[in-house]
Amino acid sequence: MEATFGGLSGMHWALLGAVVAMIGGGAGSSMGITYVANVAGGVLTDMPERFGPMLPLVVIPGTQGIYGFITAVLVAFVMKPSSGWEALPGWLGFLIFLACLPVCFVGFVSGMFQGLTAAGAAGMVAKRREEMGRALVLPALVETYAVLSLIITILSFFVIIRPFYTSLGI
Amino acid sequence: MYRRERIQAHPLKGANASPAEGGLKQVPDYLRIRLRRILPFREGLRYGYAVGRIRANELKLLRSHHIRRMLEADYEEALHILDEVELGDYLAGASTAREVDDGLIAYLKDVYSFLEGALPADSVLLDFFRCRYDFHNLKVLVKARMGDASEDALLPGLGKWDPDTFRRGLENPLDLPSPYREALMELGEGKRPPNEVDSILDRHYLTYRLRLAEREGSEFMVEFARTSIDFSNLKLLLRSRKMGKTKEYLKPFLVEGGYIPVGLLLEAYGDPDEVMLAKLERTRYSTRLLHILEEDEKPGLNEFDRRSDDYIMDMLRATRRISLGVEPVFSFVRARENEVTQVRIILMGKLHNLAPEAIEKMLRKLYLD
Numbered sequence: 001m002e003a004t005f006g007g008l009s010g011m012h013w014a015l016l017g018a019v020v021a022m023i024g025g026g027a028g029s030s031m032g033i034t035y036v037a038n039v040a041g042g043v044l045t046d047m048p049e050r051f052g053p054m055l056p057l058v059v060i061p062g063t064q065g066i067y068g069f070i071t072a073v074l075v076a077f078v079m080k081p082s083s084g085w086e087a088l089p090g091w092l093g094f095l096i097f098l099a100c101l102p103v104c105f106v107g108f109v110s111g112m113f114q115g116l117t118a119a120g121a122a123g124m125v126a127k128r129r130e131e132m133g134r135a136l137v138l139p140a141l142v143e144t145y146a147v148l149s150l151i152i153t154i155l156s157f158f159v160i161i162r163p164f165y166t167s168l169g170i
Numbered sequence: 171m172y173r174r175e176r177i178q179a180h181p182l183k184g185a186n187a188s189p190a191e192g193g194l195k196q197v198p199d200y201l202r203i204r205l206r207r208i209l210p211f212r213e214g215l216r217y218g219y220a221v222g223r224i225r226a227n228e229l230k231l232l233r234s235h236h237i238r239r240m241l242e243a244d245y246e247e248a249l250h251i252l253d254e255v256e257l258g259d260y261l262a263g264a265s266t267a268r269e270v271d272d273g274l275i276a277y278l279k280d281v282y283s284f285l286e287g288a289l290p291a292d293s294v295l296l297d298f299f300r301c302r303y304d305f306h307n308l309k310v311l312v313k314a315r316m317g318d319a320s321e322d323a324l325l326p327g328l329g330k331w332d333p334d335t336f337r338r339g340l341e342n343p344l345d346l347p348s349p350y351r352e353a354l355m356e357l358g359e360g361k362r363p364p365n366e367v368d369s370i371l372d373r374h375y376l377t378y379r380l381r382l383a384e385r386e387g388s389e390f391m392v393e394f395a396r397t398s399i400d401f402s403n404l405k406l407l408l409r410s411r412k413m414g415k416t417k418e419y420l421k422p423f424l425v426e427g428g429y430i431p432v433g434l435l436l437e438a439y440g441d442p443d444e445v446m447l448a449k450l451e452r453t454r455y456s457t458r459l460l461h462i463l464e465e466d467e468k469p470g471l472n473e474f475d476r477r478s479d480d481y482i483m484d485m486l487r488a489t490r491r492i493s494l495g496v497e498p499v500f501s502f503v504r505a506r507e508n509e510v511t512q513v514r515i516i517l518m519g520k521l522h523n524l525a526p527e528a529i530e531k532m533l534r535k536l537y538l539d
Binding site: 034035037038042047115116119120127 | 215223224225229494498
């Protein structure tokens with residue numbers, strides 16, 4: 001088996017996948033949180049008692065960063081062959097890199113848009129505290145696609161890595 | 171609506187203005203598109219805090235049920251009803267027209283202070299609203315210098331600049347900031363009729379607001395500024411027709427930059443009502459505003475003002491769907507200003523013993539129902 005693919009070893013491809021997943025998810029989350037936190041800050045200036053209902057809305061765009069982190073950890077620890085990174089062929093590392101892309105892109109985009117949705121929901125909670133439940137559902141709908149991308153990334157990992165492990169007799 | 175309508179040309183330079191003459195001289199076309207696409211995110215960051223603050227305060231706005239109850243009530247009861255909203259604190263105990271005005275001015279000052287504390291440092295939104303009072307003060311001082319009015323109508327504290335700045339500027343216009351300097355220089359030293367002073371300063375005011383809106387980069391603000399120019403031009407046109415003025419008289423006072431080209435207005439001026447309406451048929455205001463000319467009992471310019479205010483309020487109401495950006499903040503401030511207009515109409519009507527129906531006819535639409 002080729003040790004490299006496109007000039008990079010399997011380990012390098014896999015770690016690159018881990019890094020882009022973390023960058024995409026983390027960047028999307030941090031931008032999303034910034035949007036909603038800005039609005040929440042404004043609401044809390046005049047209504048400090050709304051901190052409780054505001055907190056889940058501010059936190060919810062942070063999940064994409066966590067999904068990026070989970071992906072990176074999976075690549076770093078679970079995907080590592082028992083015989084060491086050197087055993088991972090270049091093409092397999094490249095496939096792991098591709099498997100990381102859903103979390104990277106969907107996490108980035110959904111994190112930003114979830115922040116915007118949560119910012120709108122924060123305005124709704126500012127006006128009517130009793131609408132908290134409904135307000136939380138709206139950004140949670142955006143979350144669905146981040147969760148689906150994480151599921152696809154994890155499934156892809158195992159589909160990709162299983163034949164390799166089998167070939168190694170694991 | 172305005173999100174979809176892209177600004178095709180520079181409103182002050184016409185349809186043939188080259189992109190290189192605009193604000194983004196060095197940026198190639200493909201980059202301009204990309205900058206526009208990320209605008210909602212940039213606006214979200216810039217106006218997020220202000221949007222949060224206005225969301226927390228939106229419930230304190232005057233609603234239509236307050237207006238209905240105030241119309242039916244006598245003056246004292248109307249003041250009690252206002253206690254349910256923020257305005258009540260400013261009007262407590264007001265028993266004369268002067269006291270009502272003072273209370274409303276104090277309220278507006280606080281609205282602008284609130285805005286000042288909430289807006290990002292680089293926003294021109296506050297200047298967009300306050301320049302109206304600066305131009306008003308300049309008008310009052312110019313007319314007072316010419317002996318046509320007293321300085322009683324000054325509104326100190328609402329504008330960005332102190333009236334003393336303008337008093338000094340009257341002696342030496344070069345000391346004044348732009349655009350007031352240019353306005354005074356155009357007025358010159360000689361005596362002019364008050365309506366000419368009004369028209370020239372209004373032209374500078376409306377053009378300045380359009381420039382501020384362009385600087386802010388908000389399509390909504392540009393649309394608002396251009397619509398205001400159109401209303402001002404149409405009102406001037408209607409007034410001049412009523413007064414029997416010539417086209418040459420009207421020409422220098424029309425403001426460039428609106429959606430209706432000045433050339434079209436001049437072309438239509440002098441034609442009978444039906445012909446003028448046909449010429450202006452394709453403008454966005456035809457059905458709701460210009461048909462005022464076709465009504466059997468021709469209403470006055472006050473009715474035109476009321477309808478144009480309602481038109482603008484409909485524009486503002488459309489921004490309620492926008493969760494982040496300059497639009498909700500802009501609409502909130504306009505809603506507050508509209509509140510002041512409504513309450514003033516009602517309370518002055520009550521003080522002058524007008525019938526509720528007569529007062530209701532003068533009222534504008536509210537931002538929130």
